[in-house]
Amino acid sequence: MKFAIPITLVVLTVLLMVAGLVWTGHAGGTVGIAAGSAMYGLTPKADTPEHALANLLADAQRRNWDRAYADVSKTSDVDESSFIQDWIGSNGGLRSFSSLEGFDSRPMHITNDEAQMRVRLHWTTPVGPIEDVRDFHLIKEGDAWKTVWPKVQVPSVPAQVVPVTYLRWDLVTGGAADEWGSKNVDAPHVRIISMNAVDSAEGAVVMGEVVNEDTIPAFVNVNATLVDGAGNAIDQENSFDKIAHILLPKQVTPYRIDFPTISLKSVKSVHMDVKATLVPASADPVIGVMNQKVESDAQGKNVLHGDLLNESGQTVNIPHVVASFYDNNGKVVWVADGYVDRALLPQSSEPFAVEIPRSLAGKVQNFHVVVNQYSLGRS
Amino acid sequence: MQRLLQVCVRVLLGVACLVGFCRAQDFQVPAAVSAGDEADISTAGSGKATFHLIGPGVSRKSELNLGESIHLQAQDTRTAGDYLAIVCSSTCRSGGFYVSAAKPATLTFLVHPSRVPVAQSDAVSGVALPFDQFHNLVLRPLTVNFQLTAGNVSLSSRPVLTQNGAAWFRALSGKSAGLLQVTAAVDDLSARRAVQQVASDPCNLRITGQRTKVGITVQTEPVRDCAGNPVPDGTIVTFTATSTNGKSSVDAPIKRGIAQAQMLASGATSISAASGVVMGNEVRVGAQQ
Numbered sequence: 001m002k003f004a005i006p007i008t009l010v011v012l013t014v015l016l017m018v019a020g021l022v023w024t025g026h027a028g029g030t031v032g033i034a035a036g037s038a039m040y041g042l043t044p045k046a047d048t049p050e051h052a053l054a055n056l057l058a059d060a061q062r063r064n065w066d067r068a069y070a071d072v073s074k075t076s077d078v079d080e081s082s083f084i085q086d087w088i089g090s091n092g093g094l095r096s097f098s099s100l101e102g103f104d105s106r107p108m109h110i111t112n113d114e115a116q117m118r119v120r121l122h123w124t125t126p127v128g129p130i131e132d133v134r135d136f137h138l139i140k141e142g143d144a145w146k147t148v149w150p151k152v153q154v155p156s157v158p159a160q161v162v163p164v165t166y167l168r169w170d171l172v173t174g175g176a177a178d179e180w181g182s183k184n185v186d187a188p189h190v191r192i193i194s195m196n197a198v199d200s201a202e203g204a205v206v207m208g209e210v211v212n213e214d215t216i217p218a219f220v221n222v223n224a225t226l227v228d229g230a231g232n233a234i235d236q237e238n239s240f241d242k243i244a245h246i247l248l249p250k251q252v253t254p255y256r257i258d259f260p261t262i263s264l265k266s267v268k269s270v271h272m273d274v275k276a277t278l279v280p281a282s283a284d285p286v287i288g289v290m291n292q293k294v295e296s297d298a299q300g301k302n303v304l305h306g307d308l309l310n311e312s313g314q315t316v317n318i319p320h321v322v323a324s325f326y327d328n329n330g331k332v333v334w335v336a337d338g339y340v341d342r343a344l345l346p347q348s349s350e351p352f353a354v355e356i357p358r359s360l361a362g363k364v365q366n367f368h369v370v371v372n373q374y375s376l377g378r379s
Numbered sequence: 380m381q382r383l384l385q386v387c388v389r390v391l392l393g394v395a396c397l398v399g400f401c402r403a404q405d406f407q408v409p410a411a412v413s414a415g416d417e418a419d420i421s422t423a424g425s426g427k428a429t430f431h432l433i434g435p436g437v438s439r440k441s442e443l444n445l446g447e448s449i450h451l452q453a454q455d456t457r458t459a460g461d462y463l464a465i466v467c468s469s470t471c472r473s474g475g476f477y478v479s480a481a482k483p484a485t486l487t488f489l490v491h492p493s494r495v496p497v498a499q500s501d502a503v504s505g506v507a508l509p510f511d512q513f514h515n516l517v518l519r520p521l522t523v524n525f526q527l528t529a530g531n532v533s534l535s536s537r538p539v540l541t542q543n544g545a546a547w548f549r550a551l552s553g554k555s556a557g558l559l560q561v562t563a564a565v566d567d568l569s570a571r572r573a574v575q576q577v578a579s580d581p582c583n584l585r586i587t588g589q590r591t592k593v594g595i596t597v598q599t600e601p602v603r604d605c606a607g608n609p610v611p612d613g614t615i616v617t618f619t620a621t622s623t624n625g626k627s628s629v630d631a632p633i634k635r636g637i638a639q640a641q642m643l644a645s646g647a648t649s650i651s652a653a654s655g656v657v658m659g660n661e662v663r664v665g666a667q668q
Contacts, residue, residue, distance in 0.1 A: 165634040167612055167613055184493060185493050186494060211655050212655075213655065214494065215577040215578070215611045215613075215614065248613055248615045248630075248632060249613055249614040249615060250580075250581075250654045251615040251655075252617070252655065283612075283613050283634070284632075286629065286630070286640065287629075287630075288627060288641065288642065289627060289628050289629070290627040290642070290644075291624050291625045291627060292625050293624075293625035293626070306627075307643075309641070309643060311629070311640065311641050367626075368628070370630065371630075
């Protein structure tokens with residue numbers, strides 16, 4: 001009798017382990033949980049498209065590249081190194097610093113020999129969680145399903161010399177021994193040119209645009225304080241990364257400040273405060289935003305998409321897009337942002353997309369996009 | 380804390396004198412003393428007495444023989460303000476005198492802002508505060524000459540009398556970008572500050588576009604403000620191209636007076652430019668042949 005409980009526990013554990021091995025690859029549909037085999041090296045046979053794709057993604061998540069590539073169809077126009085580069089990124093892009101946290105997939109169309117699967121890839125990145133939606137085509141090769149990996153479009157930058165007129169602002173600060181008032185340099189003059197507060201599904205949102213009216217670069221941050229009817233501050237937030245912080249002279253940036261869980265019904269007024277600091281800055285690289293269009297994507301979401309074109313000779317490691325959307329009166333009705341996970345190489349372009357809330361899509365008449373750029377080893 | 384202590388002592392001694400504890404000895408305090416000057420306080424009578432000196436920067440006590448004068452050293456009167464001298468023997472007697480600032484030795488000069496767009500009214504302001512060698516603010520009226528110079532040209536010069544130790548001015552900025560020298564002078568003292576006059580907003584922003592093999596090269600004419608000053612390099616000009624492919628935009632900095640950008644558009648395209656809140660003209664570029 002005294003061995004009954006331990007024996008029961010051992011049997012139960014073994015049963016659970018077996019169940020775990022048998023029912024792997026069924027994590028599809030559960031956001032944030034990685035699918036795939038429960039134990040390393042025990043990938044089940046890809047007898048369905050779901051299993052095949054889950055195996056591939058699970059192996060890619062573990063960075064078991066040989067096994068992951070073995071799940072790729074031979075008809076794919078991709079070699080293993082390009083396949084790996086597609087997952088781990090290159091040139092110091094955002095993907096290089098990201099890891100696949102989980103995925104969930106659902107079939108779009110399945111026949112006996114072919115399948116179309118849509119996968120949501122959940123990445124953890126230095127700039128927060130990012131969700132990537134990709135469609136995969138799978139075919140049956142023999143008795144196993146294989147994923148046809150799309151050709152990896154890696155920009156090919158020819159060797160060249162890109163002449164750049166060097167333009168940069170450096171900052172020299174005075175010493176402590178300087179006479180009072182003799183060497184002060186005023187902070188840059190920036191101005192909020194528009195502000196709009198709306199209620200969204202996630203809470204109150206304050207947004208608008210800021211312009212640097214000065215002739216020197218400015219590091220800008222916008223703060224907002226929500227005040228109730230009694231004059232008490234309800235909450236205070238800042239624009240965080242929903243702004244182009246470094247503004248060159250006469251440059252305009254959108255900003256957005258989120259107040260999660262707060263409704264504007266309880267807000268009487270909003271106090272805005274823009275802080276500007278003089279910082280060293282460079283006028284390069286210049287990034288063009290080409291072919292901007294608002295369209296519906298494959299999931300039926302309204303997105304502003306386009307291409308970022310690096311017109312300079314420097315690699316931009318992590319491009320960040322901030323877009324403001326206007327109604328027909330020119331009022332800012334929404335501000336959205338998005339990171340591009342690939343590095344923007346010199347003289348090359350990368351696509352971007354930012355989502356517009358469904359409720360606002362009909363109002364949007366115009367838009368303005370600015371690009372933040374983070375480059376390794378440069379301020 | 381020291382100042383509070385002095386005030387307390389003075390109040391107590393003053394009250395004591397008022398209620399009649401201070402009597403007898405006559406003594407004469409100086410009518411006017413300049414900071415850092417030596418001075419004498421004459422006393423009358425005979426016998427031993429105690430002398431107290433209480434001022435903004437000093438509090439001391441010494442013994443004296445009545446009938447002799449009390450010599451105040453230069454360090455006793457370094458700080459300008461109200462002083463109280465008290466002589467006590469069997470009774471106490473007090474007298475007050477004022478130490479004024481010495482002649483100006485330094486001129487503190489604050490000018491705002493450090494950068495200013497050209498042709499702005501009341502855009503430049505400055506305040507001058509004369510101090511003596513002991514850092515006392517000189518409160519007596521002094522004439523401060525403010526002079527504004529751009530290059531070698533004197534833009535304005537005006538004498539201003541100090542009020543309560545300060546003289547100030549407001550002036551419009553000049554019409555030409557460059558360094559504005561602002562000088563404040565009192566007698567042989569002077570202080571100089573520099574204000575950077577910068578171009579104002581762009582005026583008549585005009586662009587031209589030309590189709591190339593890879594798209595459209597668009598550039599501005601030399602960008603100037605309404606006074607003809609070149610807008611500083613680094614100022615952003617936003618080019619926006621609209622075609623059937625959608626909208627394209629580039630924030631391009633002005634370099635060597637012009638801003639230039641490359642736009643990708645194959646069809647007929649209209650391109651506009653803006654810098655800050657200033658709009659430029661619009662050009663149309665035909666479709667690629």
